[in-house]
Amino acid sequence: xxxxxxxxxxxxxxxxxxxxxxxxxxxxTCGSVDDGKSTLIGRLLYESHLIFDDQLEALERxxxxxGTQGADLDFALLVDGLAAEREQGITxxxxxxxxxxxxxxxxVADTPGHEQYTRNMVTGASTADVAVILADARKGILTQTRRxxxxxxxxxxxxxxxxxxxxxxxxYEESIAQHIADEYRxxxxxxxxxxxxxxxxxxxxxxxxxxxxxxxxxxDGPPLLEYLETVQVGGRGPIGPFRMPVQWVNRPDSEFRxxxxxxxxxxVAQGDTIRILPSGxxxxxxxxITADGDLPSAxxxxxxxxxxxxxxxVSRGDMLASAHDPAAVADQFEADIIWMGEQPMxxxxxxxxxxxxxxxxxxxxxxxxxxxxxxxxxxxARTLELNEIGVCNVNFDRVVPYDSYTANRETGGFIVIDxxxxxxxxxxxxxxxxxxxxxxxxxLVEVDKARRTTLAAHQPCVxxxxxxxxxxxxxxxxxxxxxxxxxxxxTYLLDGDNVRLGLNKDLGFTDADRVENIRRVAEVARxxxxxxxxxxxxxxxxxxxxxxxxxxxxGPDEFIEVHIDAPLAIAEGRDPKGxxxxxxxxxxxxxxxxxxxxxxxxxxxxxxDTTITPAGVAAESLVAFLAxxxxxxxx
Amino acid sequence: xxxxxxxxxLEAESIAIMREAVAEAERPVMLYSIGKDSSVMLHLAxxxxxxxxxxxxxxxxxxxxxxxxxYTFRDTITAQFGAELIVHQNPECLELGINPFSHGSAVxxxxxxxxxxxxxxxxxxxxxxxxxxxxxxxxxRAKERIFSVRSAQHQWDAKQQRPELWHLYNVRKNPGxxxxxxxxxNWTELDVWQYIRLQQIPVVSLYLxxxxxxxxxxxxxxxxxxxxxxxxxxxxPVMRKVRFRTLGCYPLTGAIESNADTLTEVIQEMLLTRTSxxxxxxxxxxxxGSMERKKQEGYF
Numbered sequence: 001x002x003x004x005x006x007x008x009x010x011x012x013x014x015x016x017x018x019x020x021x022x023x024x025x026x027x028x029t030c031g032s033v034d035d036g037k038s039t040l041i042g043r044l045l046y047e048s049h050l051i052f053d054d055q056l057e058a059l060e061r062x063x064x065x066x067g068t069q070g071a072d073l074d075f076a077l078l079v080d081g082l083a084a085e086r087e088q089g090i091t092x093x094x095x096x097x098x099x100x101x102x103x104x105x106x107x108v109a110d111t112p113g114h115e116q117y118t119r120n121m122v123t124g125a126s127t128a129d130v131a132v133i134l135a136d137a138r139k140g141i142l143t144q145t146r147r148x149x150x151x152x153x154x155x156x157x158x159x160x161x162x163x164x165x166x167x168x169x170x171x172y173e174e175s176i177a178q179h180i181a182d183e184y185r186x187x188x189x190x191x192x193x194x195x196x197x198x199x200x201x202x203x204x205x206x207x208x209x210x211x212x213x214x215x216x217x218x219x220d221g222p223p224l225l226e227y228l229e230t231v232q233v234g235g236r237g238p239i240g241p242f243r244m245p246v247q248w249v250n251r252p253d254s255e256f257r258x259x260x261x262x263x264x265x266x267x268v269a270q271g272d273t274i275r276i277l278p279s280g281x282x283x284x285x286x287x288x289i290t291a292d293g294d295l296p297s298a299x300x301x302x303x304x305x306x307x308x309x310x311x312x313x314v315s316r317g318d319m320l321a322s323a324h325d326p327a328a329v330a331d332q333f334e335a336d337i338i339w340m341g342e343q344p345m346x347x348x349x350x351x352x353x354x355x356x357x358x359x360x361x362x363x364x365x366x367x368x369x370x371x372x373x374x375x376x377x378x379x380x381a382r383t384l385e386l387n388e389i390g391v392c393n394v395n396f397d398r399v400v401p402y403d404s405y406t407a408n409r410e411t412g413g414f415i416v417i418d419x420x421x422x423x424x425x426x427x428x429x430x431x432x433x434x435x436x437x438x439x440x441x442x443x444l445v446e447v448d449k450a451r452r453t454t455l456a457a458h459q460p461c462v463x464x465x466x467x468x469x470x471x472x473x474x475x476x477x478x479x480x481x482x483x484x485x486x487x488x489x490x491t492y493l494l495d496g497d498n499v500r501l502g503l504n505k506d507l508g509f510t511d512a513d514r515v516e517n518i519r520r521v522a523e524v525a526r527x528x529x530x531x532x533x534x535x536x537x538x539x540x541x542x543x544x545x546x547x548x549x550x551x552x553x554x555g556p557d558e559f560i561e562v563h564i565d566a567p568l569a570i571a572e573g574r575d576p577k578g579x580x581x582x583x584x585x586x587x588x589x590x591x592x593x594x595x596x597x598x599x600x601x602x603x604x605x606x607x608x609d610t611t612i613t614p615a616g617v618a619a620e621s622l623v624a625f626l627a628x629x630x631x632x633x634x635x
Numbered sequence: 636x637x638x639x640x641x642x643x644x645l646e647a648e649s650i651a652i653m654r655e656a657v658a659e660a661e662r663p664v665m666l667y668s669i670g671k672d673s674s675v676m677l678h679l680a681x682x683x684x685x686x687x688x689x690x691x692x693x694x695x696x697x698x699x700x701x702x703x704x705x706y707t708f709r710d711t712i713t714a715q716f717g718a719e720l721i722v723h724q725n726p727e728c729l730e731l732g733i734n735p736f737s738h739g740s741a742v743x744x745x746x747x748x749x750x751x752x753x754x755x756x757x758x759x760x761x762x763x764x765x766x767x768x769x770x771x772x773x774x775x776r777a778k779e780r781i782f783s784v785r786s787a788q789h790q791w792d793a794k795q796q797r798p799e800l801w802h803l804y805n806v807r808k809n810p811g812x813x814x815x816x817x818x819x820x821n822w823t824e825l826d827v828w829q830y831i832r833l834q835q836i837p838v839v840s841l842y843l844x845x846x847x848x849x850x851x852x853x854x855x856x857x858x859x860x861x862x863x864x865x866x867x868x869x870x871x872p873v874m875r876k877v878r879f880r881t882l883g884c885y886p887l888t889g890a891i892e893s894n895a896d897t898l899t900e901v902i903q904e905m906l907l908t909r910t911s912x913x914x915x916x917x918x919x920x921x922x923x924g925s926m927e928r929k930k931q932e933g934y935f
Contacts, residue, residue, distance in 0.1 A: 012903040020829055024641035093796065095777040096770050098823045105641040107821055110777075119798055126800040247654040252687035260683075262651040262802070267637075291685035299637050303650035303683070316658050340798050354803050357655070415803045422807040424797040 022100065025228060028109040028124045028157070030148040031134030036165045039074075040134065040203035041097055041110055044225065047210040048099045094120040103229040118373065118387040119340040121148065122427060125155035126413065129233040132161045132224070137170045137200075140180050146187055147373045153191040154336060154389070154429070156409050159233050160188060161197045163224060167216070168202040174218040191376070197231075199224050239300070241325035242266035242274065243403070243411050245356035246318045250305055258289055258305040259314050261357070264410035265403075266322060268306070269297035273323040276314055277401035282323050283308040317358035319401040319411070327401040327411060330433030336405075337364060337392045339384035341418060341425030346512045347383060348519045350545045353396065353428065355414035361397035363549075364416070368392065383512050384426075393434060397552075405429035419545050420599070452532035458489045458632045460529045462554055463622075465538040466547060466601060467564030468593050469579055470571035472610050472618075476564060477538040479619035487623075487632055489534050494521055496539040509590040515546055522550035529554050534631065542592045544599045560629070562622065563604035568593045570611060642830055649676075649818040650683040651802065652781055653765065656816045657683075657690050659806035660763035666752075667693040667713075667720070669705045670882045671838050672767030672819055674712070675827055678836045679818060680765075681716060692719035694755055694764070698747035699724060700735065700884035702860050708839045723755035735886040736865055743884070753789045756813060763806075763814050771823045781820045787811030825905060832898045841879045842901060844893040848872035855889035880905075 007015035031037040062074070097108040109124030111117070125131065131152040135145050152160060162184050164177045181198040188196045199208055200219050207213030210225045222230070243265035250258035268274065272285045288295040289305040298304045306320065314320075321327045339345050347366040352359055367390035369378040384390045405412030409429075416426035453460060463480070465473040474495055481491050499521055500507070507513040518541050528535040541547055551559040571593070572580040583591035590596045601607075606625050608618045626632050639647075657663055665680060667673045677693070684690055693713060713720040725733075728746050735743040756764060770777045780796050782804045797805050808814055819827070831838060848859045850870045857864075859872040864886060866872075877890035878901070895904045 008903060008906045012899055012906075015906075016829065016832070016899065016902065020640060020642060020833060022641050023639070024644050093778045093793070096821065097777060098771045098821070100641075100823070100825070105823075105826075123798040123800050127802075247651065248658045248684075250684065250687050256686065258686075260654055262647060264802075289685070291682035297637070299639070301639055301644055301647055302637075303647040303654070305685070352807075354805065357658070359807075410801055413801050413803070415798075415800055415805060417805055417807060422805070422809055422812075423795075424799075424805045427798070427800050 019102065022102075022104050024105045024107065025130065025231070025233070026107045026109070026128050027130040027132055027228065028111060028121075028128035028152070029132045029134065030111055030121055030124075030152065031165075032136070032142055032144040035134040035136050036203045037110070037134050040132075040163065040165065040201070040209070041108060043203050043206055043209050044108075045097065045099050047206065047225070048101055093117075094124045101225065101229055106228065118147075118151065118338070118389075121151050122155060122338050122340075125152050125157060126409070126427075128155075128157055130159045130161065130228070130231060131157045132163055132228075134163050134165050135180055135184070137164050137166045137176055137180065141183050141187065143374045145184070146376075149184075149188055149193065150191050150373055150376060153188075153193050154338075156405065156429075158193060159195050159231060160193050161199060161224070161227065162188075163203075164198060164200045165203055167200050167207065168205050172200075172202075172207075172213075172215040174216075177219075197221070197227060199227065240265045240408060241322040241327075242268045242272070242320070243300075243322075243327060243408060244268070244304075244306070244320045245358070245411070246314055246316055246320060247357050248316060249314065256307075257311075258307050259320065260303075260305045261320070262303045263298055263300050264356075265300055265408050267297055267299040268320075270294075274308075274320050275323040275326040276312060277319045277321055277327055278329045278399050279313075279318070280326075280329070281312050283310045283312050285309075317356070319356060319358075321401065327403050328433060329399045329401050331396040331399045332434040333394050333396075333402070333428075334368075334431040334434060335392060335394050335414075335428040336389060336431070337367070337384060337394070337416070338389050338427045338429075339386060339425065340427065341423065342386055343418075343425070344386070344512065345384040345426060346515045347392075348549075349515045349543075350419060350549050351425070352417040352419055353394070353414045354417060355400055355402060356411060358400055359417075360400060362416070363395050365393040365395070391431075394428060402430055402433070404432060449530050449532060456490055456532055457487070458484075458534060459558075459630065460532045461534055461558045461560060461626075461631050462525045462529055462550070463534065463536045463560045463562060463626075464525075464541070464547065464550060465536065465562045465564055466541045466604075468566060468568060468571040468598055469540055469591070470574045470576055471564040471566035472574075472608075472615055473538040473540075473564045475615045476608065476618050476622070477536045479615055480622050481536055483619055483623045484534060484626075484632065489632060490532065491534045491536060492528055493536045493538065494525060499524075499539075509596070511543075511590075511596070514542065514596075518543075518546040518550060522546075522553050525550065526553040529558055540592050540598070542596065542598045544601065547601065557629070560605045560626070560631075561601055563601045563607045564610060565600070565607055566610045642826065642833065645822055645826060646679065646682070646830070648802075648821065649679045652804070652816060652818040653680055653683040655804050656763050656765065656782070656806060656814070660691075662759070662761050663691040663763040663765070664694045664721075664756075664759065664761040665689075665691055665765040666767070667695050667709070668767065668882075669695070669701065669709045669839060670767070671827055671831060671842060672769065674836050674838050675822075675830055676765060676767045676818060677712070677716060677718075678834060689716060689718050691765075692721050694721045694723065694759075694761070696748055696751045696755055697722050697724045698743070698751070698884050699729075700743075700747075700886060702839075702841055702858070702882065702885045702888075704841055705839055705882060708837075712837065721755070721759065723751055723758075725751035725754060734863070735884060740887050743887070747884075756789065761813065762808065763816055765816050765818060767819050768817050769819050769822050769824070769827070779817065779820070781817055782806060783815045783817065784808060785813050785815060789813070825902070828898070828902050828905065832902065839882060841882055843898070844876050844878040844896045844900075846874045847877050847890070849875050849877055849890060856891070857888075858885055858890055860885040 029037050095110045099106050111121045111124040133148055164180050170176050177200040185196050200216055201208040207215050208223045212223050244261045244263045246259045246261050248260045250260050270285055273282055275282050286307045286309045288298050348363055350361055353362040367381045370381040370388050370390035372379055403411040412430045414428045415424050418425045465477050467473050481493050484491050504517050507517050525535045525537055582588040583594040592598050725747055733746045780799050849856050850872055878893045879890050895901045
């Protein structure tokens, strides 16, 4: 039994002994803009005696100047932190609040109800055990209430409280609360939430928040705070098989080699057999080390350091897992993708993903569909915008250990990171691995690239010309091809404009289409290299990420990036096709260098400064460079 | 059957945060302010990397105006941990003799602490810096991420924060950017004290009540820690039993009257108290929202 607060002054030692044994509950509050969420949290803090006198004085002062409750205290002001949002009167970012009672410590993720901030709600829900969803008794279940419930369900929260708020404004009428409860339960079960508790409250008046209110004699359940103090939530403790992503290899000297990490599933004991993933080797746990002494066993949430009886290569990013029930290993998945970047998701663009402690390259395919979070309808989509959620196939550039998100959210959830800005632009929840690549077997052919190459007087490769429109790519590529032809090399020139007239005529000039344009031409170039040709690709190819992808498709010595370097002013001055003039007049949009970015290569294999090098000289020096690289035989 | 208390969970989370940061940092550092939060953070770091030694130095951005006892404590503790200690004092402040009495608390804090911190981080090229700030301290802190990216000018952009999901921290940064990492984000003042008591972590004895020479000025009880403090006409230091809830520069840190001379009594007093810990700090008093502005400028 928890110690009563009265012990604080009479027997502090007994009180602390009991108090230190409390556990921790994390919950998220969500509601629409005026549902009274901040008021409820402010009220919980106030009623748990967590508002100090000086904060209360500041509150009284602020309530008079910017409050919305007339002469009364505006509890919302306690939690609306940033000056910008206090002026706008809305909460614009997820905030974490702390309070505790004699039974539990609580961490509240306070997330905004405003339409455009799905991102923040998903963030808050990702670590919560319980969700408290607010509804305004006058308005009932709104579109936003449904959206919040869907998101909470998507993120794996299965214990939900519906707090029907502002009951004071409907005269504490039972039938109103009952009607809302029925409607909500029906919707919640349709998104997989079956454990719903409905509590009628008035956050403003403090009814059924910390104490049962006389105003609702028809309600026989606990007040909200008591419910949160006692609710049992699943998914905590040693449930499921052992999982521990390795964070850091502890190697203070040559004798000691420990694997440090936080256990995110199940439990582990000395002598257990574990499997190291993705390599699949097995080993035995020798010691479970903490600074407070070795442990015989440890459970999920604990941070420990393990040593193994065998000498096995384990590094950061590997996962230690139960040998009897190991995580699966794959590189292609179907996943829910929640997009959080200001720029839309670009199918085919190389991103980074972080899953566990492992960061790998990945591309996301065009969504199978996106989900209208208000109606739950599936909608066709080519991309995902900020705050949109879709189901997509994701290709990782190497295999990783994983569980499905519903089995373990720590090993089934990943974040998507933009390679250039390094910001977090999305989150993914793994459904399952795709067996696609396993079932489509590459047909073996007898005549392969090596045999084709023996017929030619050169090695196959891609010469990738990148540069602004008007920099001279096509001209220099043409001259280079003529010279190579003279050397009896088999060549093919893929020119941006020509390919756009055929293979890529369905594509425009948005960022998404530019990425697809490059993906296709890179694949074509790869086939031609396989056929034994020297392929000259003359495309603006403005993004470093896609050029890196094209390089990765062929062998390390088979890609030569050539930067045709002309400053914007010079390329614009040449303007051989009159395109810059059109773009400047606004007749052409998404024009590279004008209203669409160009990312110059940082370390091209070969750079041609067109301000000082005539095209003919450039082609000659490039051909000489190819000879020096062993592509052609020197004259 | 193992059950984890809230302190067990907080400890494990902080350890995981520190390991994650160190695993991806090029040059990490721990901001060490000598206060109770720093003491807890240092204790947790020793646990996180045990049995290896601390994989980073400690940085104390000094103002020369801390309590004398804090300096003694700092040197003893860092020696005990075998830690490398870097002390940075803003040379410009030394030259101009910046002090809270002639220049006021705002200029003093900005020049010594905010500018001093930026100088030290730049000089040593630290890319990841641990700080002991907690989200329960102040409203704008409640919205700060555990891994908080700063621009090359060390500025915090509240609107451009990275979403932080699950326990997946994005530790990647662009050239020039640095990351401040707050392993104690989810701890409260009470958690910190309970943990200090349970783990018997040494803290500066200024946190405990003792007879100290004080004067009362502008509603604050100030300790006359050395003879640099100019006394106003009629002011005469008197011995009173006081303690401090937070520690900073002695001329800017208000004491409270107290008889709590053990840790347990300090916690007891806190459980019964009616004022927040930052009340004794001049920095937050100017007006609501002043911390947010300071953070945007690069304050920790």
